[in-house]
Every structure is written in C-alpha cells, then in structure tokens.
Amino acid sequence: xxxxxxxxxxxxxxxxxxxxxxxxxxxxxxxxxxxxxxxxxxxxxxxxxxxxxxxxxxxxxxxxxxxxxxxxxxxxxxxxxxxxxxxxxxxxxxxxxxxxxxxxxxxxxxxxxxxxxxxxxxxxxxxxxxxxxxxxxxxxxxxxxxxxxxxxxxxxxxxxxxxxxxxxxxxxxxxxxxxxxxxxxxxxxxxxxxxxxxxxxxxxxxxxxxxxxxxxxxxxxxxxxxxxxxxxxxxxxxxxxxxxxxxxxxxxxxxxxxxxxxxxxxxxxxxxxxxxxxxxxxxxxx
Amino acid sequence: xxxxxxxxxxxxxxxxxxxxxxxxxxxxxxxxxxxxxxxxxxxxxxxxxxxxxxxxxxxxxxxxxxxxxxxxxxxxxxxxxxxxxxxxxxxxxxxxxxxxxxxxxxxxxxxxxxxxxxxxxxxxxxxxxxxxxxxxxxxxxxxxxxxxxxxxxxxxxxxxxxxxxxxxxxxxxxxxxxxxxxxxxxxxxxxxxxxxxxxxxxxxxxxxxxxxxxxxxxxxxxxxxxxxxxxxxxxxxxxxxxxxxxxxxxxxxxxxxxxxxxxxxxxxxxxxxxxxxxxxxxxxxx
Numbered sequence: 001x002x003x004x005x006x007x008x009x010x011x012x013x014x015x016x017x018x019x020x021x022x023x024x025x026x027x028x029x030x031x032x033x034x035x036x037x038x039x040x041x042x043x044x045x046x047x048x049x050x051x052x053x054x055x056x057x058x059x060x061x062x063x064x065x066x067x068x069x070x071x072x073x074x075x076x077x078x079x080x081x082x083x084x085x086x087x088x089x090x091x092x093x094x095x096x097x098x099x100x101x102x103x104x105x106x107x108x109x110x111x112x113x114x115x116x117x118x119x120x121x122x123x124x125x126x127x128x129x130x131x132x133x134x135x136x137x138x139x140x141x142x143x144x145x146x147x148x149x150x151x152x153x154x155x156x157x158x159x160x161x162x163x164x165x166x167x168x169x170x171x172x173x174x175x176x177x178x179x180x181x182x183x184x185x186x187x188x189x190x191x192x193x194x195x196x197x198x199x200x201x202x203x204x205x206x207x208x209x210x211x212x213x214x215x216x217x218x219x220x221x222x223x224x225x226x227x228x229x230x231x232x233x234x235x236x237x238x239x240x241x242x243x244x245x246x247x248x249x250x251x252x253x254x255x256x257x258x259x260x261x262x263x264x265x266x267x268x269x270x271x272x273x274x275x276x277x278x279x280x281x282x283x284x285x286x
Numbered sequence: 287x288x289x290x291x292x293x294x295x296x297x298x299x300x301x302x303x304x305x306x307x308x309x310x311x312x313x314x315x316x317x318x319x320x321x322x323x324x325x326x327x328x329x330x331x332x333x334x335x336x337x338x339x340x341x342x343x344x345x346x347x348x349x350x351x352x353x354x355x356x357x358x359x360x361x362x363x364x365x366x367x368x369x370x371x372x373x374x375x376x377x378x379x380x381x382x383x384x385x386x387x388x389x390x391x392x393x394x395x396x397x398x399x400x401x402x403x404x405x406x407x408x409x410x411x412x413x414x415x416x417x418x419x420x421x422x423x424x425x426x427x428x429x430x431x432x433x434x435x436x437x438x439x440x441x442x443x444x445x446x447x448x449x450x451x452x453x454x455x456x457x458x459x460x461x462x463x464x465x466x467x468x469x470x471x472x473x474x475x476x477x478x479x480x481x482x483x484x485x486x487x488x489x490x491x492x493x494x495x496x497x498x499x500x501x502x503x504x505x506x507x508x509x510x511x512x513x514x515x516x517x518x519x520x521x522x523x524x525x526x527x528x529x530x531x532x533x534x535x536x537x538x539x540x541x542x543x544x545x546x547x548x549x550x551x552x553x554x555x556x557x558x559x560x561x562x563x564x565x566x567x568x569x570x571x572x
Contacts (some may be wrong), residue, residue, distance in 0.1 A: 009454055010456075013454075013456050017306075020303070020306070020307070021306070021307050021309075023307075029570075044361070051307045100454075105451075106397050106398045106399035106402075106448055107395065107396065107397045107398075107418070107448060107449045107452035107453055108402065109394075109395055109396075109397050109422075109453070110393065110394050110395075110397075111392050111393045112392045112393075112394065112397060113392035113521065115392065116392075117543065132393070132454075135451055136395075136422075138454055139426075140425075140426070140453050140454050140455045140456070141454045141456070143429065160390055161392075163393045165391075166391045166392060166393035167393055167395070167419075167422055167423055167426050168295055168299075168386075168423045168426050168427045169426045170296075170299050170427070250385060265371060276485045
C-alpha cells in the first residue's frame with residue numbers, strides 16, 4: 001500500500017484510530033527529518049514489531065535554544081519521503097509548527113530528577129522540556145503501541161521512557177543501537193554541516209569514548225583514570241571544544257563517582273559551529 | 287449492565303480500548319469521591335453525551351499542599367459506588383496511589399501563563415501542576431472522547447481545557463453549572479467538614495459574589511466599586527477569613543483592571559479549618 005502523507009493533526013488521529021480499531025499494532029518513529037541510516041534502523045525495528053508504522057518529521061522549535069541551530073537544521077523533505085516510502089512506512093506525519101504549537105499554548109511536560117540534571121541538560125536549558133512536550137503531543141495524537149528512539153541520544157531516550165511510564169501512556173519506548181559510519185562517527189543529521197577537515201577529525205569522539213570504555217573494562221578505579229586518557233585524546237584535535245565528557249550511571253544518568261555496575265560514557269563536542277554528541281554503554285568488572 | 291469497578295490501570299486501559307473499538311463514545315468524570323449532587327450533574331451530562339461513562343475516584347496526593355487537608359479529605363467509597371451505580375455509570379475507576387504515582391516518577395504536566403498566576407494558584411503552590419498531571423494520566427489511560435468538570439472549580443476547568451488542547455489529546459473538556467444548596471451554598475465535598483455555625487454562615491460566600499455581580503451589571507466602573515460591597519459583606523461574618531476575592535477576565539483569568547466584557551468573580555474563604563471557594567460569571571454592560 002502507498003505511504004500516506006498526513007499533515008493535519010485531526011487526520012493523523014483519525015487514521016491511527018481506524019488502525020487501532022482493526023487491532024493493528026501501531027509503531028511510531030518520531031524524527032526531525034534529514035533522515036539517514038540511523039533513522040532507517042529505527043524504522044526497520046518499528047516495522048518488525050508493528051502492523052502499521054508512522055514516522056513523524058517535525059523540527060520542533062521548542063527544543064532548540066535561542067542560540068542554537070533551529071534555522072539551519074537540515075531539511076530534506078523530498079529525500080525523507082523517498083527513503084520512508086522505500087522502507088515500507090505506512091504514514092509520514094508532517095504537522096505544521098502553527099498546528100502543533102499554536103500561540104496561546106501554555107502547557108509543558110517536564111521530566112525532573114537525575115535524568116535531566118547532567119550531560120546535555122545544563123548546556124541546553126529547556127531542551128528536554130521541549131522534547132518531552134512534543135513527544136507527549138505525538139503520543140496523544142497517534143496513540144502508538146510503541147515508539148523507537150536512537151541510542152545516540154541516550155539521555156533523550158531515557159527521558160522519554162520515563163515520561164511515557166509516568167504519564168501512563170501505555171506506550172513502550174524502545175531504543176536501537178547507534179548506526180555509525182565506517183570510521184566510527186555516529187550517524188547524525190548534523191554531520192552534514194561539518195567541513196571536510198572537521199569531518200575528518202570527527203571520529204575522535206567515538207575513539208575517545210572507546211578509550212574510556214577500555215579503561216573501565218581494564219579495571220580503572222577512578223573517574224580520572226577513566227576519563228583522563230579520553231580527555232587528552234580530544235584535547236589533541238585543533239579546533240575541537242569539549243562541552244562535556246562524563247561517566248554516569250546507565251539507569252539514573254547521575255555522575256558515577258567511581259566505575260561500578262552499568263555505566264554510560266557520554267560526551268558532547270563542538271567542531272566549529274557544529275555540536276556532536278555520542279555515548280557508549282560499558283559495564284565495570286566486578 | 288452492571289457497573290464495573292476497575293482498580294488496575296491496565297484493565298481500565300483495556301476496557302476503554304474495547305469500547306473505542308466498537309465506536310462507543312467514552313465520557314470521563316474525574317473526581318476525588320465523597321460524591322454529591324454536583325458530581326451527579328457531571329455524570330448526568332456525561333451520560334447524555336456518551337455511550338459509556340467512566341467515573342474515576344482518586345484522592346490525588348500531589349494536588350494537596352503539605353499543610354492541606356489530604357489526610358482528612360472525606361472518603362465515602364461505599365456511598366460513592368451506590369450513587370454511581372444508580373446514575374448508570376459503566377465503570378468506576380479506583381486506581382491506587384502507588385500505581386498512579388509510583389516512587390521514581392519524575393514527570394509533571396504544567397500549565398503556565400495567566401491561568402495559573404492568580405486566584406487559587408498563589409495560595410496553593412503546586413496544586414494545578416498536581417491536577418494537570420493526574421488528569422493527563424487519566425486521559426492517557428482512558429482516552430475518553432470528552433471529560434466533564436464543575437464550574438465551581440472554574441480555574442481548574444480552564445487549566446484542564448488548556449492542557450487538553452495544548453497536548454492535543456483530542457478530548458473535549460466540558461463544564462457543568464455549579465449545583466447549590468437551597469440557601470445558595472455551592473455543593474462541595476468539603477461542606478461536610480463545616481460545624482453547624484460555620485454551615486449557617488457559609489452562604490455568605492455566594493451572597494457576596496451575587497452583590498459583586500449586581501454591581502457589575504449595575505454599571506460599576508472600578509474594581510473597588512465591584513468588590514468593596516462584597517468584601518464588606520464577608521467582613522461582617524465572625525470567624526471568616528477571606529483568602530482572595532477577585533474580578534478577572536473570564537477567558538484569561540487575569541485580573542480585570544476595570545469591569546469590561548466577560549468576567550469572573552471568584553473568591554476563597556476559610557471558615558475555621560475549612561476552605562471554601564465559589565465563583566460567578568458576569569458580563570459587564572456596554
């Protein structure tokens with residue numbers, strides 16, 4: 001069946017409701033478009049577990065800070081539609097900003113606690129509130145049985161899983177492993193903005209996290225022993241600024257004072273005007 | 287058909303989903319129990335507009351302040367079930383606090399702006415956040431087509447209407463006129479806590495609002511001319527404390543600097559330990 005392109009909230013709600021009435025399992029992949037192999041891995045996972053798959057493309061203004069890249073965030077609508085059609089998506093949901101977030105709106109969905117205290121949160125005030133609010137809206141409109149998010153945005157996935165459970169949406173939040181370029185760089189819509197020299201340097205982010213993970217697995221006992229070599233690796237790259245590099249508990253995302261249990265290594269860097277994030281799960285040896 | 291009593295969130299979700307599958311229109315009346323004629327008017331309105339009616343009874347801890355009356359809020363479960371059965375309700379939803387709001391939860395739904403700046407809001411910090419969050423949860427679990435709220439809690443109804451629209455729940459929020467005792471006192475679960483002398487004095491709240499409304503209709507030009515006589519009427523009652531008495535725009539609930547357009551007169555008083563609220567809509571003459 002042909003992929004439908006749905007722009008109206010009312011039509012999207014009605015379409016999903018018709019599907020639910022036939023007992024179809026509905027899967028949702030929320031995106032901001034500029035789709036790449038990482039998104040297609042989410043779609044493939046949704047496709048396997050669902051009778052109907054909806055992909056939303058919505059560049060959500062409220063999750064960008066005033067000095068962030070909302071205006072220059074890449075938008076490739078024709079290519080997105082082509083990729084999704086080929087991937088067997090049933091509906092592409094393309095709501096307008098004016099419909100999703102009309103003037104006069106006053107409601108936010110906010111996830112507090114340790115999940116939104118560290119990592120990206122202090123550098124992007126309001127970001128996770130914007131993400132939680134827009135995904136709550138998508139959940140309320142579409143009512144999928146499950147939704148898929150990428151592990152590159154590990155903090156986002158944790159926040160949205162918490163939100164879905166806390167508000168009792170009855171929607172399972174799944175994550176899918178990060179898809180990488182052959183040189184290890186995590187696939188990201190923002191990679192398009194890298195200049196050639198920046199692109200050549202970018203895999204260092206993945207390499208630094210791999211160094212830190214090796215230190216954990218090798219029995220490093222302190223944060224310094226885990227993060228020091230990674231930090232030095234990043235410091236060697238001209239024009240690279242580290243926003244954060246952290247070792248956190250994998251479940252709570254609270255900083256780990258020493259390596260123990262299930263951990264997440266996560267970092268954000270700037271290469272020129274482009275901000276890249278990546279992370280890596282690791283378990284400390286007993 | 288007999289009324290079902292549903293305690294589990296999962297069962298409630300599944301029951302409402304089965305109803306939706308048959309295209310039944312599902313109506314929801316969220317309450318905190320201790321039901322009275324005001325609630326029954328909500329149920330009757332829901333009954334007229336719905337194929338299936340759910341009434342939830344949940345005394346929501348998160349909407350009570352630390353010094354408020356959560357512990358002594360009246361609970362009359364057997365009488366509630368009897369009244370609802372007689373009113374033709376299809377399901378009574380009685381979730382446990384530990385299921386609705388389990389430890390580790392971190393998500394709140396917050397309505398900002400003018401709706402939550404005045405009236406009850408400054409005196410009950412966190413109250414409307416607690417209300418918006420619990421009703422968002424009920425909406426996410428039950429997915430009714432519409433929900434009914436009483437106009438005695440006009441600010442609550444405005445906040446919840448805003449929340450439902452902003453989050454795109456696709457749920458119509460309706461209000462029902464306040465049901466009153468023969469002497470004008472608004473029906474409220476908290477009236478039970480009034481001592482006889484307090485109960486005898488309580489209609490003054492309604493009378494004071496009627497005085498203020500008469501002043502508006504009579505062409506009073508200033509806030510003072512509207513609220514002064516009402517304030518003096520309340521001041522004559524021994525043991526009565528006025529928490530607020532205000533003239534606000536009916537749509538935004540922002541204080542009206544002078545009487546114009548559609549207005550709401552609203553007040554909260556204490557009689558002993560019992561807090562009572564009431565309000566009255568009025569339109570200023572051209």
